[in-house]
Amino acid sequence: MSLFGTHLTILAGMGVPLPLPEMALNALDKIEVASVTRDPSALQIQFKAGRGSTLADVVDYPLMKLPGLMAGARIIIVLTLGIMPNVLFDGLVTQVQLNPGQGQGDGTLAVTALDIRQAMDREEVSTEYPGMPVAAIVPVVLAKYARYGVVPMIVPPVPTDIPLPIDRVVTQHETDLGFLNRLAGENGCVFTMTPGPVPGTNTAYFGPQPRIGLPQSALTLNMGPDSNLLSINFQNNASDAHRVSGAVQDRTTGTRVPVESVPPLTVPLATEPAILNPEVAGVRSYRPDGARTAAAALAEAQAASEASAQVLTAEGELDGNRYGKVLQPRQLVGVRGAGRAHNGFFFVEEVKHVIMRGEYKQQFKLSREGTGTTTPVVPT
Numbered sequence: 230m231s232l233f234g235t236h237l238t239i240l241a242g243m244g245v246p247l248p249l250p251e252m253a254l255n256a257l258d259k260i261e262v263a264s265v266t267r268d269p270s271a272l273q274i275q276f277k278a279g280r281g282s283t284l285a286d287v288v289d290y291p292l293m294k295l296p297g298l299m300a301g302a303r304i305i306i307v308l309t310l311g312i313m314p315n316v317l318f319d320g321l322v323t324q325v326q327l328n329p330g331q332g333q334g335d336g337t338l339a340v341t342a343l344d345i346r347q348a349m350d351r352e353e354v355s356t357e358y359p360g361m362p363v364a365a366i367v368p369v370v371l372a373k374y375a376r377y378g379v380v381p382m383i384v385p386p387v388p389t390d391i392p393l394p395i396d397r398v399v400t401q402h403e404t405d406l407g408f409l410n411r412l413a414g415e416n417g418c419v420f421t422m423t424p425g426p427v428p429g430t431n432t433a434y435f436g437p438q439p440r441i442g443l444p445q446s447a448l449t450l451n452m453g454p455d456s457n458l459l460s461i462n463f464q465n466n467a468s469d470a471h472r473v474s475g476a477v478q479d480r481t482t483g484t485r486v487p488v489e490s491v492p493p494l495t496v497p498l499a500t501e502p503a504i505l506n507p508e509v510a511g512v513r514s515y516r517p518d519g520a521r522t523a524a525a526a527l528a529e530a531q532a533a534s535e536a537s538a539q540v541l542t543a544e545g546e547l548d549g550n551r552y553g554k555v556l557q558p559r560q561l562v563g564v565r566g567a568g569r570a571h572n573g574f575f576f577v578e579e580v581k582h583v584i585m586r587g588e589y590k591q592q593f594k595l596s597r598e599g600t601g602t603t604t605p606v607v608p609t
Contacts, residue, residue, distance in 0.1 A: 235550060235589055238307040238314075239274075240428065241297025241322075246305050249297060256292060258337070260584040262306060262317045264558045266438075267419060270344040272306065272318045278327060278336035292338050293327065300325055303377075304342050305428050308555060308584070315555040316425035317582055319377075320344040345377045345431050346422050349406040358399040363412050367435045370405050378429045379422075384436025386416040386528060397480070397520075409435065415525060417532030421559060438535075439559060440495040444574055446554050447563040447607050448547060448593075455609075456566070457552045459590070461545030463571050465600060467503035468511070470538045473530040475515030479523045486523040488515045490534035493598060498561075498574045500601030504538040513537075539596040543575060549582070549589035556580050556591050563607035564595070573602030 239254070240246035256276040264270045278290050292298060299322065306318040320342045330336035358366045364385035371381045401408045413420040413435060423432045450458040473490040492505060504510045515530045543564065547556070556562065558577045565572060575595035583590045 236309040237584060238309070238428075240305040240307070241295075241302055243296050243299070243302050246297065246303050246429075250295070253292060253295060253298070256338075258585070260306065260582070262582040262584075263579070264317075264581070265579045266421065266559055269346045269422070270318060270320065270424075272304065272320060272340075272342040274304075274340045276338040276340070278330075278338040290327065290329075290336065290338070293325075298322065298325065298338070298340050304340075305424070307428055308582070308589075310549075310553060310555065314428075316428055317555065318342070318344065319424035319429070319431055321347045323347060344422050344424065345374065345379065346406050348374060348377060349409075350404045353404050354401055354408070356401050358401070361399065363399075363416055363418075363435075366399060366412065367409065370409060371433050373405065377431060379431050379433050382432055382434045382436075384418075384434075386418050386437065414532075415529065417528040423559070434559075438495070438576075440498075440561070440576060442560060444561040444563050444608070445556060445577070446552065447565050447609050448545070448552075449565045449609075451566040457547050459546045459548055461543055461564075461567065463541065463543045463567070465503075466540045466542070467506065467509040467599070469540050470502075470504040470506075470509065470598075471511035471513045471534065472504065473513050473515050473534045475530070477515070477517050477521050477523060477526040480520040481522055486526070488523075488526045488530050490527075490530045493535045493538050494531070495535065497603055498576070498597040499541065499599035500603055502538065502599040503540045504534070504598065506599075538598045539576070541571075541597050541599055542578075543571070543595040544593070546590055546592045549591050552591065555582075556593055562595065563604075565607045565609075569602060570600040571602075572607060573597075573604055574607070 239249045241249055258277050259275045261273045276292055278292050296302060302322045304322055308315050308317050322340055322342045324341040326339040328337045364383050367383050368381045371379055409420045418436050419438050421434045448458055449456050475488045476485055477488050479486050517526055558580050560577055561574050562577050563574050575597050578596050579594040581592040
């Protein structure tokens with residue numbers, strides 16, 4: 230538990246976000262921030278909306294006149310646990326919903342926002358990138374969003390395909406977000422946007438799904454005062470795992486090349502992965518969407534197989550104040566107290582933060598490739 234308490238900061242406004250006025254903070258009822266691995270993160274803030282008693286307030290609700298709560302405004306949520314500030318959300322307001330209510334103070338105002346990727350999904354673009362590999366295209370696209378503090382973090386896909394202009398030119402005929410998501414899918418990568426590390430900045434990651442790094446503080450149950458979980462349940466859909474098999478006509482050589490996925494190349498988190506169990510694992514045919522090189526086809530098939538291999542999922546809720554940290558998606562976390570089959574490290578797929586006065590909870594979804602822990606002891 231934090232010795233210095235939990236503090237919430239909301240910055241909002243057109244252009245440069247500024248702290249919300251005290252009037253808005255006093256009306257604050259609930260905040261929900263959903264951070265997921267692949268889709269844009271979402272925010273919803275609910276306020277108590279009353280007209281007030283002054284002549285100006287009778288004309289319209291005071292909250293409706295705040296620029297920071299209008300559609301298109303930028304809004305940043307910073308949660309400080311102890312002395313460590315954590316940027317939970319940075320995005321743009323997309324929807325404002327008012328329920329006037331029947332009395333003077335029983336109305337509600339709900340503000341919905343999506344992360345900075347919303348700005349990347351506004352305008353369709355038609356352009357070409359001749360002779361450029363994916364790792365060079367991504368920063369060119371992201372440079373347009375420097376005003377949102379977007380910092381690229383790019384891990385080139387393996388193998389790297391550098392198209393010759395006389396053979397093929399990478400073209401874009403969709404929004405920047407759609408284009409980067411398409412490039413990620415074709416190269417076995419992911420494109421994500423993480424707020425922070427400091428307010429006003431965002432880290433744009435393009436590369437393979439990260440499965441390494443120091444694990445976060447453990448999620449603990451059935452350990453008395455050390456427990457921080459309110460609930461958790463596990464589901465093992467072992468039959469969803471499958472390898473991918475097929476063939477592709479290499480675009481550069483014209484020869485037909487077999488395509489076979491191999492066991493996951495990521496760091497193993499389970500001792501009994503479902504994809505290695507021939508009694509449950511299946512086989513899917515590789516069907517390329519358009520011309521492919523053999524290297525690109527192999528990367529696509531491997532990515533599809535590894536995505537299907539994450540069959541063991543865990544969903545639950547923890548006490549944020551007792552946990553004392555902000556659980557981060559796209560990182561590893563340990564689970565203790567759930568037995569040998571379900572203890573160990575998991576990949577954090579989703580985290581939903583629910584903040585109310587005097588209460589902070591985190592709802593989460595975890596995944597890995599099967600049962601059985603790869604480590605006898607999960608560190609706290």
